Amino acid sequence: MKFSCEKYVLQQAALSAARAAAAKSPIPTLEGLLVQAGNDVRLTGYDLKKAIYTTIEADVAESGSIVIGARLFCEMLRRMPDGIVTFSVQGETVNVKCGKATFDIIGLSAEDYPDLPVFDQESGVSLPQDLLKKMINETTFAISTNESRPVYMGALFEIEQNLLSIVSVDGYRLALRREAVEGYGDDCSFIVPGAALTDLERFCSDSEEKVLMAVGGKYISFTVGDTVILSRLLEGEFLNYRKAIPEAFRVTVKVERTELLQVVERVSLIVDEKVRTPLRLTFNGDAIDFACATPIGRAEDICPCEGDGGGLEIGFNDRYLSDALKAAPADEINVCLNTGSSPCILVPADGSDSFTYMILPVRLRADQ
Numbered sequence: 001m002k003f004s005c006e007k008y009v010l011q012q013a014a015l016s017a018a019r020a021a022a023a024k025s026p027i028p029t030l031e032g033l034l035v036q037a038g039n040d041v042r043l044t045g046y047d048l049k050k051a052i053y054t055t056i057e058a059d060v061a062e063s064g065s066i067v068i069g070a071r072l073f074c075e076m077l078r079r080m081p082d083g084i085v086t087f088s089v090q091g092e093t094v095n096v097k098c099g100k101a102t103f104d105i106i107g108l109s110a111e112d113y114p115d116l117p118v119f120d121q122e123s124g125v126s127l128p129q130d131l132l133k134k135m136i137n138e139t140t141f142a143i144s145t146n147e148s149r150p151v152y153m154g155a156l157f158e159i160e161q162n163l164l165s166i167v168s169v170d171g172y173r174l175a176l177r178r179e180a181v182e183g184y185g186d187d188c189s190f191i192v193p194g195a196a197l198t199d200l201e202r203f204c205s206d207s208e209e210k211v212l213m214a215v216g217g218k219y220i221s222f223t224v225g226d227t228v229i230l231s232r233l234l235e236g237e238f239l240n241y242r243k244a245i246p247e248a249f250r251v252t253v254k255v256e257r258t259e260l261l262q263v264v265e266r267v268s269l270i271v272d273e274k275v276r277t278p279l280r281l282t283f284n285g286d287a288i289d290f291a292c293a294t295p296i297g298r299a300e301d302i303c304p305c306e307g308d309g310g311g312l313e314i315g316f317n318d319r320y321l322s323d324a325l326k327a328a329p330a331d332e333i334n335v336c337l338n339t340g341s342s343p344c345i346l347v348p349a350d351g352s353d354s355f356t357y358m359i360l361p362v363r364l365r366a367d368q
Contacts, residue, residue: 001066001089002060002088003061003086003088004058004061004085005041005085007081009056009058010041011074014043014074017033017070019202020050021033027114028112029112031069032068032069032073033067033068033069034065034113035087037062037063039060041055041057042054043056050193050230050232051229052199053230067108067113073096076103080098081098086098124213125181125182126210126213127181128208129209130207133201136155138328138355140155141175141324141327142174142175142357143170146170149171151236151238153193153194153234154193154196154197154234160187163178163179163181167238169239169241172320174244174358176241176356178353178354191233200224200229203229204224211224219231219233220233246345251307252307252335254305254335255333256304264322267300268319268322269299270296271292277294279292280314280315281316282311282313283310283335285308285309287302288304313340314344315364321359324346324357328357330349341363346358
């Protein structure tokens with residue numbers, strides 16, 4: 001096996017595939033990258049739950065395959081000088097050379113590398129990379145990190161009548177984004193692990209080039225250019241978010257998103273990270289009064305709004321509120337409430353249904 005290519009191209013491919021290689025595994029090959037040379041060169045990382053493989057153009061002198069340690073290979077390429085890298089294999093010894101730098105390391109047999117899952121495509125969609133990247137960024141903040149409820153460690157994808165909905169929930173907040181899609185068969189729903197979505201967001205560019213999404217019974221694949229992310233889907237019953245989101249509200253006020261976010265961030269400066277004292281919001285006529293008292297001190301501020309909250313008081317975790325405001329893709333939003341103990345809903349002020357964020361309130365004490 002022997003090929004040569006630009007160092008930068010090989011390095012980027014190795015870094016991409018290494019995101020799916022296992023950090024530690026009783027199966028040594030899972031800690032490595034499968035390097036295959038034929039008409040071109042393909043690098044694969046796989047930890048039995050998620051796989052990433054990417055294909056690059058190279059001058060292939062001799063075809064073949066080998067497994068090389070992912071961490072070492074990426075570090076070698078990073079420290080090598082710029083130029084043409086020559087990658088060759090003799091027996092189990094891998095020789096990597098660039099300029100005057102040469103490494104001879106022991107590889108592993110490609111025959112011991114586990115086969116990637118093969119699945120029949122049941123349905124698929126395509127949408128621009130920049131749009132999918134935004135949708136992921138605007139929902140993954142609410143994905144749970146609680147391993148006791150693994151189904152919520154991913155995001156629900158629903159495709160119904162040319163509409164893709166992405167929903168994430170962690171027990172304290174909910175994020176929902178909707179956009180039109182094209183090129184799919186029957187309506188479907190599935191749960192994609194948060195780790196796979198984080199990788200997908202990194203690979204998507206700010207361009208209108210398409211991401212191809214193919215859905216099988218237990219796996220999903222995302223094709224971004226020459227890179228494919230293959231992930232096992234999460235199993236379990238996801239929250240019925242339609243029933244969880246209130247349909248009618250006693251109080252609705254319109255605010256400038258950035259202005260509200262700035263007030264939240266200013267008042268949050270005195271929040272004690274150990275105690276996490278909530279922010280107290282009072283919805284009055286044409287203004288939302290903010291107050292927060294912690295062992296550090298006290299802060300107050302006012303955010304103008306359109307509408308009358310009738311003096312309704314409600315408490316929020318500052319981080320949960322700011323995360324939703326940062327993610328909301330609108331300049332003006334409606335803040336919808338019923339009582340001080342019921343969920344707060346953020347929706348676009350223009351009446352569209354492109355996003356919905358729900359935040360559960362925090363119980364306030366008299367001294368807060």
